[in-house]
Amino acid sequence: MIKTKSNLLLAFIAVIALSGCGSSGGSAPETSVPANSASNSASSPSSIASPTSAGAAYPVSVENCGRTLTFDSAPEGVVSLWQAPTEMMLALGLDDRITAVAGNYAAFPDSIAEAAEALPVIGTSMSWPSKEVLLSEAPDLVVGQSLEGFAFDTSQGYASVEQIEEGGAQVYGSNLCSSADALNMTLETPYRTLRDFGTIFGVSDRAEEFIAQMAAKKQTVVDAVKGLPTQRVAFYNGGDGPLIVLAGGIYDDAIATAGGKNVFPADSVYVSKEDFAASDADVILVGTFEGQDFANLSDYITTNFPDLPAVKDGRLVEIPVADTDASISVMRGLTEIANGIHPDLDLAVPAS
Structure with a gap:
């Protein structure tokens, strides 16, 4: 079962606490x-x-x-x-x-x-x-x-x-x-x-x-993904049952602008292993905070969800969660997400 949240800010702070990386x-x-x-x-x-x-x-x-x-x-x-x-x-x-x-x-x-x-x-x-x-x-x-x-x-x-x-x-x-x-x-x-x-x-x-x-950095991504097929995207951020996912608000906007669709509802924070396995995600963005190890997180996903299209195709992509914050580097995060969703895109990632 997918557990829902009353807001994203609470989830963001909770995720930081769980990661122990501040x-x-x-x-x-x-x-x-x-x-x-x-x-x-x-x-x-x-x-x-x-x-x-x-x-x-x-x-x-x-x-x-x-x-x-x-x-x-x-x-x-x-x-x-x-x-x-x-x-x-x-x-x-x-x-x-x-x-x-x-x-x-x-x-x-x-x-x-x-x-x-x-x-x-x-x-x-x-x-x-x-x-x-x-x-x-x-x-x-x-x-x-x-x-x-x-x-x-x-x-x-x-x-x-x-x-x-x-x-x-x-x-x-x-x-x-x-x-x-x-x-x-x-x-x-x-x-x-x-x-x-x-x-x-x-x-x-x-x-x-x-x-x-x-705005110019955003437009670069919009122009680059125009006409490309929409990909089903999961944004994973740790946890092994339930799993922490990033959805709604700025996360959904970034994924949609980059040519994807979040597989989880906008009010999702924690999802069960069963729901994650049933997501049919084409791409899995692996969000990391400082102190989180991409290799460990991706190993967990590949070991436990071998039948997901994203795992079969090796489409797990690290995204620093700080780059998706509503701040000065958010278009850097958007570009990173676009490159992850469309591996042939290879857009230059703006300097932070």
Whole structure:
């Protein structure tokens, strides 16, 4: 039987915990770039010039999670409680505005790894800073992903959105407002956050340039897979009964854009061995976090599901799950998925 989830964010955090692979320090482990990665610096986040808010017209306002946030000037002390908005701020050259971050859950993309390494860390990969620690930073802006629970769960000793606002800071929900919104996330979800950061910090030109780069990378994949036969795809992420699968939201959008169809329903997280065996998947994407070994995961699949078309044809493909996060590397993940679904495609994978 397929077990379902109420949201993807909960599943994402649960998967990280099960994998035991989160990084708790402020340094970003090195990541390797495949030999066929694009090397054109013009399409790399590092090509974005250092921003300045000089000349920006304040006050400015953005609509976020049913609230209007108004800024009389660009925030100078930001605490980021989730890696995706941290990455987006760094990609826009806003590292000097970030005073602290919660622990990262994956290696940062190469283009921003050096800047990320210098950021003060006040949490761990699976634990956010306590209310006292967060408020002691005296931020003027706190950025999270999902404004309900998780980093704002008072039962875990974290500060609520209301408590942070009472302390004088504004709170911005990046990518989604509640965990239930995760099922509606798409490849273009980061665009909204990038645009809002552009408005808030007076760097809209940089934000639009970066969005245009992301959109161009997506279009490259769309054009490449046009007319190719749709493949049945399973996105496996560990477990041996039940098995963890990635489905719905941004995962389904990436698979569909890359010319595939997820074999499991959008609200699936855990599936039985029987359901996995009956999936008839043509391709199995093997999602890995840091600390997960692709060889071990693929050996489990090939040993236990020898009759699946994907296993018979040797079509098991490693996909770093961090590349499918709603952040600056999501089009890299899309390209990796497209190459995995269509082995003759061989698209150049964008640099991270």
